[in-house]
Amino acid sequence: METAEFSASQCVVLDEFLTSSELNALMQYVLEQESQFQISEVLSPGVTGGAIDYEQRRSRVLMDLGGHEKLITDRLLTALPRVLQKWGRDPFPISHIESQTTASNHGDFFRCHSDNGAPEVATREVTFVYFFHREPKEFSGGELRIHDSAPDSDGYPATSNYRTIVPEQNQLVLFPSGLSHEITPVRCPSGKFADSRFTVNGWLHR
Numbered sequence: 001m002e003t004a005e006f007s008a009s010q011c012v013v014l015d016e017f018l019t020s021s022e023l024n025a026l027m028q029y030v031l032e033q034e035s036q037f038q039i040s041e042v043l044s045p046g047v048t049g050g051a052i053d054y055e056q057r058r059s060r061v062l063m064d065l066g067g068h069e070k071l072i073t074d075r076l077l078t079a080l081p082r083v084l085q086k087w088g089r090d091p092f093p094i095s096h097i098e099s100q101t102t103a104s105n106h107g108d109f110f111r112c113h114s115d116n117g118a119p120e121v122a123t124r125e126v127t128f129v130y131f132f133h134r135e136p137k138e139f140s141g142g143e144l145r146i147h148d149s150a151p152d153s154d155g156y157p158a159t160s161n162y163r164t165i166v167p168e169q170n171q172l173v174l175f176p177s178g179l180s181h182e183i184t185p186v187r188c189p190s191g192k193f194a195d196s197r198f199t200v201n202g203w204l205h206r
Helices: 020-032 068-087
Strands: 012-014 060-062 096-104 109-113 124-132 144-149 158-165 171-176 181-183 197-205
Touching: 012 068, 020 068, 020 124, 020 197, 068 096, 068 124, 068 171, 068 197
Parallel strands: none
Antiparallel strands: 012 171, 060 096, 096 197, 109 181, 124 171, 124 197, 144 158, 144 181
């Protein structure tokens, strides 16, 4: 993917991404893995490895998706050529795919950041976020804000303009990993893990 003028319009939303049975199986698996979720870390430029930073990010993550990630990434790869065409970009060789499940509960958030700003993740090209939750939905907030970004010497800093995506059941969002984005605070009055805002999120690496 060639360097280009990124903008929030380079965001593609795919509705009804999984079948009902696939979604239910994923939900059941995630709820059974509650004890395996770990506190989320962040990567900082110039710092090796991740670290917990409650001022930047609050959530919990599960790295082992028990095979469910293959279902999501296979379907994503099928859609990718159309997505890249929409962005006016050429296909690129994918070296590997990262994925994880994130659970965000009351007060959790992720401040503005880009996904490929540190050397360890510089090869991330496309970010994907798949939203799912228990029905009825017991949280609010947790919106994904994708900022308009224009390249400069520091990468793709955010501007004051952004697109807001409210988490919807069984929806997948894709955008270039260089775009600055954030997750607004989640409101989940029950505080129950099962009522969390869940995502399978990940990155396609060149």
